[in-house]
Amino acid sequence: MNIAWGITGAGHLLKDTFAVMEELKKEHRITVFLSGGGEEVLKAYGLWGRLNEICPGDYLEEIITSLSEGKSAPTTGRFFLKKYDMLIVSPATTNTVAKIVCGISDTLVTNAVSHAMKSMIPVYIVPVDQKEEEKETVLPNYVDRDICENCAKCPPQKICDTVAFGDRKIDLLKCTACGDCVFVCEHGAVISGKVVKLKVRKVDAENVEKLRKMEFITVLESPEKIKNTV
Numbered sequence: 204m205n206i207a208w209g210i211t212g213a214g215h216l217l218k219d220t221f222a223v224m225e226e227l228k229k230e231h232r233i234t235v236f237l238s239g240g241g242e243e244v245l246k247a248y249g250l251w252g253r254l255n256e257i258c259p260g261d262y263l264e265e266i267i268t269s270l271s272e273g274k275s276a277p278t279t280g281r282f283f284l285k286k287y288d289m290l291i292v293s294p295a296t297t298n299t300v301a302k303i304v305c306g307i308s309d310t311l312v313t314n315a316v317s318h319a320m321k322s323m324i325p326v327y328i329v330p331v332d333q334k335e336e337e338k339e340t341v342l343p344n345y346v347d348r349d350i351c352e353n354c355a356k357c358p359p360q361k362i363c364d365t366v367a368f369g370d371r372k373i374d375l376l377k378c379t380a381c382g383d384c385v386f387v388c389e390h391g392a393v394i395s396g397k398v399v400k401l402k403v404r405k406v407d408a409e410n411v412e413k414l415r416k417m418e419f420i421t422v423l424e425s426p427e428k429i430k431n432t433v
């Protein structure tokens with residue numbers, strides 16, 4: 204099968220999504236469509252290298268980025284040409300879900316959804332926030348300023364290959380989550396794997412209910428469930 208896969212800017216469910224993509228990649232071709240947020244967030248979680256293995260760059264196995272597609276997203280024209288058997292969006296941010304239910308298609312991923320629907324191609328979506336509930340999520344690495352001693356020769360800054368480690372903070376747009384900074388800070392000020400609690404908003408849960416009612420769209424509970432659709 205030829206699978207189109209939209210990735211949006213959610214940290215939640217991102218690693219589970221990658222595990223499923225890697226499994227499906229063994230038998231299917233996957234083209235990834237990245238929203239701008241999707242590209243930034245997956246890089247911040249250190250997943251860019253794994254994505255390049257899933258999508259080595261051959262035809263229908265490419266990474267399509269918002270930057271390369273501009274505002275009009277010409278590659279989504281492939282849906283009209285029926286090049287894909289399905290579109291999966293996982294993880295889908297609250298932002299992307301809200302846009303889809305309102306018929307907005309101003310990002311690469313929402314545009315792909317619109318084109319797939321117009322082409323009567325099935326769309327499977329895994330929203331990160333589905334029910335009004337409290338949940339936990341893992342933050343990317345960050346500097347805790349209350350612990351940071353502001354050393355004159357900051358070892359994390361010195362060893363950071365991508366120059367993401369700046370003045371007592373990490374630039375997530377440059378960070379590849381290699382994790383070296385966590386180990387070289389002798390004060391333990393670089394925090395990794397911090398779990399935080401948050402509450403899903405009512406509006407986001409309501410949008411998922413609206414999404415369920417849309418033609419050609421199926422909402423899936425988790426990335427794991429994607430395997431049953433292929």
Ligand SMILES: Cc1cc2nc3c(=O)[nH]c(=O)nc-3n(C[C@H](O)[C@H](O)[C@H](O)COP(=O)(O)O)c2cc1C
Nearest residue numbers: 211212213214215238240241296297298299310331
């Ligand atoms: C590290 C990081 C993790 C994020 N995780 C989530 C998330 O789990 N769910 C969510 O709805 N937004 C999350 N966001 C915010 C979205 O990336 C942001 O709203 C973005 O504009 C979404 O655009 P998109 O829907 O086009 O990808 C996160 C942002 C950052 C920086």
